[in-house]
Amino acid sequence: MHLIVCLKPVPKPGTVRVDPETHTLKRESAELTLNPPDLYALEMAVELKERYGGKVTALMMGPPNAAELLREAYALGADEMVLLSDRAFAGSDTLATSYVLSRGIKRLEPYDLVLMGKASIDGETAQVGPETAAWLGLPSVIQVKKIQQEGDHGWVLVRVREGYEEELSLSGPAVVTVEPGVNDPRPPSLKRLLAVRELAPRVFSAQDLGCEAEKLGLSGSPTQVLDVFAPSYQREQILLTGEPEEVAQELVSHLRTRGLI
Amino acid sequence: MAGFWIYGEWAEEDFHPVVYELLGVARTLAPRLGQKVVVVTLGPEDRRPGVEKVLAYGAEEVLFLVHPELDYFRDDLFGRLLGDMVRERRPEVFLFGATSEGQALAPRIAGELELGLTAHCTAFEVDEEGRLVQIRPSFGENILAKIVSRTRPQMATVRPGVFPKAEAGEPRGRVEEIKLAALPPSALVRRALRPLPRVENPLTRARVVVAGGRGLQSKENFAQLFELAELLSGAVGATRPVCHLGWISEEHMIGVSGVSVAPKLYLGFGISGALQHTVGIQGAETVVAINIDPEAPLMKQADIAVVGDARRILPALIRRIREIKEGKNGSGP
Ligand SMILES: Cc1cc2nc3c(=O)[nH]c(=O)nc-3n(C[C@H](O)[C@H](O)[C@H](O)COP(=O)(O)OP(=O)(O)OC[C@H]3O[C@@H](n4cnc5c(N)ncnc54)[C@H](O)[C@@H]3O)c2cc1C
Numbered sequence: 061m062h063l064i065v066c067l068k069p070v071p072k073p074g075t076v077r078v079d080p081e082t083h084t085l086k087r088e089s090a091e092l093t094l095n096p097p098d099l100y101a102l103e104m105a106v107e108l109k110e111r112y113g114g115k116v117t118a119l120m121m122g123p124p125n126a127a128e129l130l131r132e133a134y135a136l137g138a139d140e141m142v143l144l145s146d147r148a149f150a151g152s153d154t155l156a157t158s159y160v161l162s163r164g165i166k167r168l169e170p171y172d173l174v175l176m177g178k179a180s181i182d183g184e185t186a187q188v189g190p191e192t193a194a195w196l197g198l199p200s201v202i203q204v205k206k207i208q209q210e211g212d213h214g215w216v217l218v219r220v221r222e223g224y225e226e227e228l229s230l231s232g233p234a235v236v237t238v239e240p241g242v243n244d245p246r247p248p249s250l251k252r253l254l255a256v257r258e259l260a261p262r263v264f265s266a267q268d269l270g271c272e273a274e275k276l277g278l279s280g281s282p283t284q285v286l287d288v289f290a291p292s293y294q295r296e297q298i299l300l301t302g303e304p305e306e307v308a309q310e311l312v313s314h315l316r317t318r319g320l321i
Numbered sequence: 322m323a324g325f326w327i328y329g330e331w332a333e334e335d336f337h338p339v340v341y342e343l344l345g346v347a348r349t350l351a352p353r354l355g356q357k358v359v360v361v362t363l364g365p366e367d368r369r370p371g372v373e374k375v376l377a378y379g380a381e382e383v384l385f386l387v388h389p390e391l392d393y394f395r396d397d398l399f400g401r402l403l404g405d406m407v408r409e410r411r412p413e414v415f416l417f418g419a420t421s422e423g424q425a426l427a428p429r430i431a432g433e434l435e436l437g438l439t440a441h442c443t444a445f446e447v448d449e450e451g452r453l454v455q456i457r458p459s460f461g462e463n464i465l466a467k468i469v470s471r472t473r474p475q476m477a478t479v480r481p482g483v484f485p486k487a488e489a490g491e492p493r494g495r496v497e498e499i500k501l502a503a504l505p506p507s508a509l510v511r512r513a514l515r516p517l518p519r520v521e522n523p524l525t526r527a528r529v530v531v532a533g534g535r536g537l538q539s540k541e542n543f544a545q546l547f548e549l550a551e552l553l554s555g556a557v558g559a560t561r562p563v564c565h566l567g568w569i570s571e572e573h574m575i576g577v578s579g580v581s582v583a584p585k586l587y588l589g590f591g592i593s594g595a596l597q598h599t600v601g602i603q604g605a606e607t608v609v610a611i612n613i614d615p616e617a618p619l620m621k622q623a624d625i626a627v628v629g630d631a632r633r634i635l636p637a638l639i640r641r642i643r644e645i646k647e648g649k650n651g652s653g654p
């Protein structure tokens with residue numbers, strides 16, 4: 061069985077800069093880390109491999125220095141590492157990102173299942189999973205909590221929805237996103253940490269993937285950030301200062317006057 | 322054909338509450354874009370009474386795709402059918418609630434038709450060029466981003482509870498029923514549906530929300546919020562860091578990663594007021610901030626800004642309110 065897990069390099073909180081011209085993230089200058097929700101997808105894939113046999117490929121679109129994160133994924137149980145990296149990918153929105161991922165996934169055929177995190181902590185759109193599935197012409201299921209194989213090319217999945225969980229059967233390969241918190245991602249294995257020192261991810265460029273240039277990067281992204289601004293508030297404000305007992309009392313009387321308590 | 326489309330997600334017999342919230346958005350924006358408000362929905366014939374209900378909430382047209390096997394949501398099937406409708410009718414705008422279903426569906430359609438899609442918008446504008454400007458908090462920064470889409474329809478998702486519901490009026494408009502003879506294939510089949518033990522989140526309906534942030538400094542200080550909430554018949558809310566610190570469980574998180582609240586009174590203790598938090602209190606009528614730093618963003622936004630140590634003001638406030646409730650000293654010294 062071949063399982064592909066998409067892992068996103070995200071800036072470590074606090075190290076992000078925004079490009080003042082394009083208003084997109086300047087990823088080059090940020091320190092990177094594996095998107096935490098993706099660790100649940102990786103763990104689920106590794107558990108599936110342990111149950112059914114096969115291999116797990118960790119797939120990432122990112123800058124060259126993201127290769128280090130793929131090594132981390134190897135230590136966490138992935139067997140192969142693939143980095144999609146090209147200057148032309150910079151500034152991609154979710155549509156352009158999912159296009160590149162879908163080209164990468166095609167290169168890794170045949171496969172049985174693609175697993176992703178529910179959402180990234182920087183973009184937090186939760187869009188890349190279903191969009192990638194659409195590019196590949198595959199079904200997608202989001203917020204999956206459990207996966208079992210059924211027959212040769214089938215799956216039984218449980219996904220969470222508001223107020224209930226739903227059991228679905230699914231035929232053929234698909235893209236699923238994994239609900240955070242559904243398993244306990246294992247710690248890195250020492251043996252694998254040592255082994256990976258000798259290994260490097262395979263790297264594919266836009267040309268290697270046969271990407272159409274107009275679908276890439278900032279110019280291939282249909283959403284455009286026009287402007288960023290600080291919110292402004294025009295409220296009549298009451299400012300209270302003083303000793304805790306005093307301000308508490310004043311606050312209570314203001315709230316009582318307004319009929320709020 | 323065009324139109325300002327809203328996805329009509331079902332919650333049993335009626336539409337999901339977020340559909341009524343999107344109708345409120347559509348009613349203000351659609352006229353400015355010169356578009357008709359259209360709800361697009363799929364289901365078996367017997368959903369018709371539910372379908373007609375939205376005509377009283379500002380829907381000028383309902384596109385109702387009918388087939389007996391459309392009785393539950395299937396990502397690939399619904400994505401395909403709606404994608405085909407979009408190709409055929411070319412709407413200007415297509416909005417979805419950011420529910421599990423909306424978040425499964427909107428990006429499928431965007432991917433299939435190669436369209437831009439903006440997640441979790443908290444406000445919209447129409448610019449001089451007649452574009453829908455989609456506003457959302459920008460990555461971890463205390464700023465909002467204005468986003469436009471180069472493709473049509475302009476697609477966006479909106480979290481439930483962010484916008485007020487449309488009000489009911491005289492029904493107008495009509496339902497266009499499209500009976501489908503056959504459905505495209507789907508890889509998905511529902512096996513079972515198990516209700517989860519439903520913990521109704523009191524936060525989203527609370528009249529009073531008392532929320533705390535990192536400024537409260539400890540779990541023990543934070544716990545006093547429960548006492549205040551009880552005195553005020555309110556609910557306790559929190560910022561993301563304090564949920565992650567384990568001071569309170571994540572259902573209490575307010576903001577982009579949590580819930581949106583719309584109380585008459587919101588009190589924020591030791592909360593800086595990052596946009597990721599404050600987008601969740603957009604609907605609050607009166608905002609009170611308690612912070613040692615008068616320059617904190619939440620202080621700027623508050624109706625009543627109290628400068629001081631939240632760790633000391635919170636117990637003082639509890640004492641004062643308790644005195645009043647117990648009938649002592651009611652009019653103050
Ligand atoms: C993708 C993403 C999603 C996010 N989603 C959410 C979300 O849904 N909800 C959310 O809340 N956050 C969210 N965040 C985090 C958000 O950006 C802020 O970091 C967070 O809201 C800050 O929490 P805070 O106000 O408790 O802490 P801080 O920002 O650390 O603020 C603490 C405040 O307490 C004040 N203070 C300190 N001591 C005292 C004292 N003794 N008395 C009174 N005041 C004191 C300080 O002056 C400061 O203003 C998200 C971030 C990202 C990147």
Ligand SMILES: Nc1ncnc2c1ncn2[C@@H]1O[C@H](COP(=O)(O)O)[C@@H](O)[C@H]1O
Nearest residue numbers: 066067121176177179180185186187188
């Ligand atoms: N650059 C990327 N490389 C690999 N996987 C990604 C990338 N961007 C997004 N993903 C995957 O898509 C999921 C959802 O991301 P998002 O739509 O940004 O919230 C993530 O959890 C990842 O699994």
